[in-house]
Amino acid sequence: MSDPPPIRILLAKLGFDGHDRGLKVIARTLRDAGFEVIYLGLRQTAGSVVIAAEQEDVAVIGISMHNGGHLTLGPMMVRAVADAGLEIPVVIGGIVPAEDVPTLREHGIFAVLGPGTALETVVATIHAAAATHDGMVG
Amino acid sequence: MDTDATSPAAAGPSPTATSDGTRVGTTTLGGVPVEAVYGGADLGEPGEYPYTRGAYASMYRDKLWTMRMFAGFGLVADTNRRFHELLAAGVTGLSTAFDMPTLMGRDSDHPWSVGEVGRAGVAVDTLADMDDLFAGIDLGGVTTSMTINGPAVTVMAMYIAVADRRGTPRAALGGTIQNDILKEYQAQKEYIFPPAPSVRLVTDLMRFTSAELPRWHPVSVSGYHIREAGSTAAQELGFTLANGFAYVEAAVRAGLTADEAARRMSFFFNAHADFFEEIGKYRAARRIWARWLRERWAVTDERALRLRFHAQTSGVSLTAQQPEVNIARVALQALAAVLGGTQSLHTDAYDEALALPSEHAARLALRTQQVVAYETGAARVADPLGGSAYVEWMTDELERRAEAIFSHIDELGQGSMLDGVIAGIESGYFTGEIADAAYRYERELAAGERIVVGVNEFTEASAPPPSLQTIDPRIESEQRTRLDAVRRDRSSEAVARALACVAEHAGDPTRNVMPAIIEAVHAHATVGEVTAALEAVFGGYTEAAVA
Amino acid sequence: MSRDDALDALLTDARHGSRRALGRLLSVAERGGDAASALDRRMLDAPPPLWTVGIVGAPGVGKSTLTARLVAAAADGPTGPVPRVAVIAVDPSSPLTGGAILGDRIRMQGVGSRPEVFVRSMAHRGDDGGLARAVPIAIRVLGSVGVATVIVETVGVGQIELEIIHVADTVIAAMSPGWGDAIQAAKAGLLEVADLFAVNKADRPGVADAVRDLEQMLDAGLARGSGDGRAWRPPVLPTVATDGTGIDGLWSAAEAHREWLVATGGLQRVRDERIRHEIGRRAKDLLAGRIDARTAELDLATARQTPGQWAALVAADVCAHADAPGTSAA
Numbered sequence A: 001m002s003d004p005p006p007i008r009i010l011l012a013k014l015g016f017d018g019h020d021r022g023l024k025v026i027a028r029t030l031r032d033a034g035f036e037v038i039y040l041g042l043r044q045t046a047g048s049v050v051i052a053a054e055q056e057d058v059a060v061i062g063i064s065m066h067n068g069g070h071l072t073l074g075p076m077m078v079r080a081v082a083d084a085g086l087e088i089p090v091v092i093g094g095i096v097p098a099e100d101v102p103t104l105r106e107h108g109i110f111a112v113l114g115p116g117t118a119l120e121t122v123v124a125t126i127h128a129a130a131a132t133h134d135g136m137v138g
Numbered sequence B: 001m002d003t004d005a006t007s008p009a010a011a012g013p014s015p016t017a018t019s020d021g022t023r024v025g026t027t028t029l030g031g032v033p034v035e036a037v038y039g040g041a042d043l044g045e046p047g048e049y050p051y052t053r054g055a056y057a058s059m060y061r062d063k064l065w066t067m068r069m070f071a072g073f074g075l076v077a078d079t080n081r082r083f084h085e086l087l088a089a090g091v092t093g094l095s096t097a098f099d100m101p102t103l104m105g106r107d108s109d110h111p112w113s114v115g116e117v118g119r120a121g122v123a124v125d126t127l128a129d130m131d132d133l134f135a136g137i138d139l140g141g142v143t144t145s146m147t148i149n150g151p152a153v154t155v156m157a158m159y160i161a162v163a164d165r166r167g168t169p170r171a172a173l174g175g176t177i178q179n180d181i182l183k184e185y186q187a188q189k190e191y192i193f194p195p196a197p198s199v200r201l202v203t204d205l206m207r208f209t210s211a212e213l214p215r216w217h218p219v220s221v222s223g224y225h226i227r228e229a230g231s232t233a234a235q236e237l238g239f240t241l242a243n244g245f246a247y248v249e250a251a252v253r254a255g256l257t258a259d260e261a262a263r264r265m266s267f268f269f270n271a272h273a274d275f276f277e278e279i280g281k282y283r284a285a286r287r288i289w290a291r292w293l294r295e296r297w298a299v300t301d302e303r304a305l306r307l308r309f310h311a312q313t314s315g316v317s318l319t320a321q322q323p324e325v326n327i328a329r330v331a332l333q334a335l336a337a338v339l340g341g342t343q344s345l346h347t348d349a350y351d352e353a354l355a356l357p358s359e360h361a362a363r364l365a366l367r368t369q370q371v372v373a374y375e376t377g378a379a380r381v382a383d384p385l386g387g388s389a390y391v392e393w394m395t396d397e398l399e400r401r402a403e404a405i406f407s408h409i410d411e412l413g414q415g416s417m418l419d420g421v422i423a424g425i426e427s428g429y430f431t432g433e434i435a436d437a438a439y440r441y442e443r444e445l446a447a448g449e450r451i452v453v454g455v456n457e458f459t460e461a462s463a464p465p466p467s468l469q470t471i472d473p474r475i476e477s478e479q480r481t482r483l484d485a486v487r488r489d490r491s492s493e494a495v496a497r498a499l500a501c502v503a504e505h506a507g508d509p510t511r512n513v514m515p516a517i518i519e520a521v522h523a524h525a526t527v528g529e530v531t532a533a534l535e536a537v538f539g540g541y542t543e544a545a546v547a
Numbered sequence C: 001m002s003r004d005d006a007l008d009a010l011l012t013d014a015r016h017g018s019r020r021a022l023g024r025l026l027s028v029a030e031r032g033g034d035a036a037s038a039l040d041r042r043m044l045d046a047p048p049p050l051w052t053v054g055i056v057g058a059p060g061v062g063k064s065t066l067t068a069r070l071v072a073a074a075a076d077g078p079t080g081p082v083p084r085v086a087v088i089a090v091d092p093s094s095p096l097t098g099g100a101i102l103g104d105r106i107r108m109q110g111v112g113s114r115p116e117v118f119v120r121s122m123a124h125r126g127d128d129g130g131l132a133r134a135v136p137i138a139i140r141v142l143g144s145v146g147v148a149t150v151i152v153e154t155v156g157v158g159q160i161e162l163e164i165i166h167v168a169d170t171v172i173a174a175m176s177p178g179w180g181d182a183i184q185a186a187k188a189g190l191l192e193v194a195d196l197f198a199v200n201k202a203d204r205p206g207v208a209d210a211v212r213d214l215e216q217m218l219d220a221g222l223a224r225g226s227g228d229g230r231a232w233r234p235p236v237l238p239t240v241a242t243d244g245t246g247i248d249g250l251w252s253a254a255e256a257h258r259e260w261l262v263a264t265g266g267l268q269r270v271r272d273e274r275i276r277h278e279i280g281r282r283a284k285d286l287l288a289g290r291i292d293a294r295t296a297e298l299d300l301a302t303a304r305q306t307p308g309q310w311a312a313l314v315a316a317d318v319c320a321h322a323d324a325p326g327t328s329a330a
């Protein structure tokens, strides 16, 4: 095949947090930028995300957070990915204050897409994240 | 104040500030005397069918809208202290916001509750919590608004059980519970069970309050969250009223009359940025509701035909950039709600885009309403924009768009709005339409076709945004300790028996599950345990796929 | 590591239960090209899955919910390191952008996290037949690492989906009650491919009508049928995927179909047919490009011929040069 295959990304929300407007906008944005979005939706756990990421062989995991739990759940997500032996970058979107971004980066989160991030920035960031993912066979 | 005749019955998440309808005046600032309403007979009159121009004849001259303000926090003792402060200040309506675990019908020791206990509202797990929440307060002498949906039956049962124990007659209880489950599937996503049994819980509560708590408003049909999730104004209008029709139909199936059902229902709408579109929306809502109830269900009771609503300014319209600009946004949105004839209003704090509101910002938001009420003169005349060619056209246009939505839903339900709404939920119609609208808006923003001040135009080098309010971690451990104590001291056999009864009654659609739940909470079953008992019968719910 | 070594390492890991390796291998199959061919060559001596079940039907009828239920039924049994049952859930790609939102997994959360189960979402990726090539390879890979049952879910609306469903030993067509569904199914060609019919959402009105309509159409001889005497008459079964009603019946009927295939020697025949079909399809794919190229070169002014005569000429030319460079089938 001549074209590179579409990049696969998994999108999910963790726990009770039901604010999925942003996640759905991102899903549509990425679809229209040629990505294959595995949409896991609401009420996931770090564990269920890892299981899906592994089976779906995604290049990026995108987690949306609107409940202020990002400082706990973000690092927990990164740890769960690493514990499963996966090397998949984790990107967080949603309501994350700028002052928390360095902390999240230190914990291995690839990027944080805060409120008001331009859609083109979203696409560029996911491309950059996917580029760090170890490539395919052949 | 909240009174039965005029309460919007919206479960605004907040205590109620005093308001005084007699001070809006009858003359302008320049001393010009003005009438209560203007316009010829062809425009219709406020307070008369189909109520396009307002629910009541003299509107705010008689009674100003209720100003509801946000306050939710921590342990029941914290909220109870706040209630007492408000009561001492002359407030008679209390509004309760619950934390996320409670809203999802789970206990404070559920694994997902970590970090959420007491954060965005108060944590209520047990009857003891409910009792302490209202300690020292005469439940027969206040009205209470509770913003909760999925576990509404359980929380309501606890409120009733507390009254029972104190010897307060059930008939003396007044207030509102949001209890609008349909919009949860469509927008807010705080659902627990599948739609059909959830609607049955809604009608169980409607039947129960109709029989035993005649002063209670058992449903506040809420478009607010639909709009926040990204819908257009027309979708907010169409989906919300369709949900209202669905509840009327469900209540009729459950044995109430449409008059009985609609009389105690009220609405909750968004107050968004597009000024005239919003005003047209409120006017169209009243007209549609009255006409549909009269034509489809032959409703005749004025109290049922007259749509009353609570409004809240739009949270998603607030920006993290240049947050002070939000004060101007909120003021204009509040003005739109007032010109559209709201019965009750919550104004957002300007710092809410990133955080729970600070006290300073919450006070400014209240002051904004007071400026609209007492300084602008907007409250002096009913429906002051009625007769404007543009506003009348906008009202008609939104009505037309809503009607197109109703036709589609009616078709999905093969002549039943209730079945149509449920089918639309299960097929992902609502969530898909809302997500498409949200996406369209974001793309217009990205393309510069829409301008938001400070976001894609008139930007400034950003100052560091305010940080999220942190919550004391001791709240969670203290609440768990309270919960453990209740679990330890109660009779576990009695709880098991009561929960078995809840499950049995839930499994029998001819029964009302409320009495069994009241018994269970009397036996100190927790919110999470009642949820689990119902879930064992009803099952859970998974959202419709997005694509 | 060379590509071949990498594939071998992934296969070894997958056979020892690595979900990650299996996920990777399916990406190779999905991507097509030389790596997929190399992978497929390694499948020659490997066993196929014991059973492949297809679920096909219009969007929203409840295929994913049904699949989740059937997976739960199929997952029971002795567990080893490798998942017993795998799902391949196919959703359409956006024809404009090539992207896709794959949402089937949402309905499989309960079962998808069980160790006995492996779920993979695949996008249609356009109409060039890429997916129709990838799915048979993916199924062979799943079988070769030890997955016993593979369930393929796909929307039955187009040629590609019907191609995909060709991979299944047993095909379940799902529909919901509601007027016209049976007729829609007939139009979509589902009657011919299905071995069983699930009338899902039987909690809704109109089930009896839908069942009756289907039965009538089947009696009128529109079904898949079989040439070897004891024909299989597809049963029509009402189900409620959301609460599990009728699932046991559907699953045992599906198992009965498999037993019938085995007993009548049909399983091998179906599988041989399938391989032939795949070969034929891929051969056509291979020739198609060259036919187009040759057609483009024709100088129509050189001879007065009918299109049919030209076509015969093109076909003869292409076949005469079938071993031309650049057409190796790998």
Ligand SMILES: Nc1nc2c(ncn2[C@@H]2O[C@H](COP(=O)(O)OP(=O)(O)O)[C@@H](O)[C@H]2O)c(=O)[nH]1
Binding pocket: B425, B426, B427, B428, B543, B544, B545, C057, C058, C059, C060, C061, C062, C063, C064, C065, C066, C104, C107, C200, C201, C202, C203, C204, C239, C240, C241, C242, C243
């Ligand atoms: N009432 C009812 N709803 C069902 C049933 N099966 C599935 N659904 C609902 O139908 C919708 C679509 O289901 P899904 O499995 O995603 O359909 P698919 O598009 O065919 O895969 C979901 O909301 C399901 O909950 C059923 O038997 N009865």
Ligand SMILES: [Mg+2]
Binding pocket: C063, C064, C065, C103, C104, C153
């Ligand atoms: Mg599906």
